[in-house]
Amino acid sequence: MTKALDYFDPSVDYGNDLSKAFAGGDCKFLLVSFSTDWRFPPERSRELVETLLKAGREVTYLEVEADQGHDAFLMPIPRYINAMRGFLDNAYKELVNDAS
Amino acid sequence: MRPDQEIIQRWIEPDSRVLDLGCGDGSLLANLKLTKKVKGTGLEIDSDKIQTCVERGLNVIEQNLDAGLWNFQTDSFDTVLLAQTLQALSHPDQLIDEMLRVGRRGIVTFPNFGNWKSRVYLSSKGRMPVSKFMPHAWYDTPNIHFCTVRDFDALCKEKNIRILERTVVDLKHEGSLSMRLLPNLLGEIAIYHIARS
Numbered sequence: 334m335t336k337a338l339d340y341f342d343p344s345v346d347y348g349n350d351l352s353k354a355f356a357g358g359d360c361k362f363l364l365v366s367f368s369t370d371w372r373f374p375p376e377r378s379r380e381l382v383e384t385l386l387k388a389g390r391e392v393t394y395l396e397v398e399a400d401q402g403h404d405a406f407l408m409p410i411p412r413y414i415n416a417m418r419g420f421l422d423n424a425y426k427e428l429v430n431d432a433s
Numbered sequence: 434m435r436p437d438q439e440i441i442q443r444w445i446e447p448d449s450r451v452l453d454l455g456c457g458d459g460s461l462l463a464n465l466k467l468t469k470k471v472k473g474t475g476l477e478i479d480s481d482k483i484q485t486c487v488e489r490g491l492n493v494i495e496q497n498l499d500a501g502l503w504n505f506q507t508d509s510f511d512t513v514l515l516a517q518t519l520q521a522l523s524h525p526d527q528l529i530d531e532m533l534r535v536g537r538r539g540i541v542t543f544p545n546f547g548n549w550k551s552r553v554y555l556s557s558k559g560r561m562p563v564s565k566f567m568p569h570a571w572y573d574t575p576n577i578h579f580c581t582v583r584d585f586d587a588l589c590k591e592k593n594i595r596i597l598e599r600t601v602v603d604l605k606h607e608g609s610l611s612m613r614l615l616p617n618l619l620g621e622i623a624i625y626h627i628a629r630s
Contacts, residue, residue, distance in 0.1 A: 361492070382494060383504035391474075393487060394494045412480055416487050423490035 355388040362392040363420045365413055367405035393420065437606040437624055438464065441514065441540055444598070444626050445469050449511035452476070452536060454498055454528070455518035459486035466491070474510075499523045502531040510536040517622075519543040520576040526588060533594065533629050541625045545601060547581030547617040566604055566621065582617040589627060598626040 347353035362385055366378035375396050385392040397412050399405035406413070438461050445451060447469045453462050456475025459482070465471045474492040477483050486493035496504075499522060513536035519525045520543055532539040544566060554562040561571040569576065580588075582601065589596050601620025602608045612619045 363487075379504065386474075386504060386509065387506055389509075391472075391492045392494065393492050394496075395480075395483060396495050412484070415484055419484060419487040422488070426490070 351384045352388040355385055355390055361420075361424070362390055363416065364392065364394045365397055365406075365416060366395070367397050367399040367401070367403075367410075367413075369400055370403045370405060372403040437516075437542060437602055437622060440600060440602075440624055441516070441542075442468060444538075444540060445471060445512055448472075450509070451512050451514065452505070452510040453514045453516070454502075454532070455515065455521075456482075456486065456491075456493065458482045459489050459491045459493065461514070461516065462486075462491050463489050498528055501527070502535050505535040507534050508537065512536055512538045512540060514540045516540070516542045517544070520578050520580070522578060525578050525580075526592070529588070529592065529594070529627075533627065537628065538597070539625075539627045541585075541623075541627065543580065543585070543623055544576075545582050545617065545620045545623045546579040547583060548621050549618050550621075552618075582620060582623050585623065585625065589625075593630045595628045595630050596625060597628055600624045 343354045344351040364378050364381060366373065366375040368375065378394065378396075382392055382394045395412065395416050397405070397410060399408070399410055399413075401408050441461065442465060445465055449469070449471055451462065451465055451471045451473045453473065453475040456462055456477050457479075459475055462473040462475050466473055474494065475486055476494050476496045476498060477486065478495060478497050483493050483495055498518065513532040515528070515532060519541055522528050529539070529541070550564065551562040554560070554564070563570060567574075567576065586596070588594075599616070600608060601612050601616040601623050603612070603621045606622065616623070
């Protein structure tokens, strides 16, 4: 499992260009990183933001202060939860609008 | 809508890509999205304001402007906005360069320190101007790089930046004929539309 995680590289099928891997589809992205997460540190998330912008995608990014390390994403940290809620509420509204 | 936002709105083309540096609660971007159908993104560092942007359905990226715009591609936006933020930057000149790299055009607004009230305050009291408009004492102000209309004109000239339009307004964000004649003396907020030469 850990190996699969380490070797996972979505850019392999796109000439090692990650922005090409993100180019398809039309969804919006929300990225949230946590200050003490060394598994997926904020620098890597900022790299992802850069790649998504390069791919011309719509992206929202938050850097949340948290002292729980990688497991912070499992915790009900208000800033994180509120952003998730706000983002999903809007995604839902857009879906309903598109449908009607 | 605030008249300065109305001026900015006039300069934005429909369906264009807009990047708002220091977008605050996203009110300007939300308005541009509604009236001009722009594809917008905002940069902000205040967490409450970021949350408001998210709730408004805007794309917002938590990013400190003093770190530059390294993650944005050249020519990836039509217009880059910098409203009332210039004076709070560590390197305003460098960010202007970055704005015009990332965007074809830029819109910059800032408080005009050359306004007669600041001049009278400084010359009569001999102290740094503090007012409703600039409410901070010199030692705890976020505004570390004040400039005047003439200073900004000079910077544009030095950098070979084209000034497409320049207008000044008062604190109620209204303009007048006298302000057009003496922008540096009477204008309280300067609004510039700029482009690369």
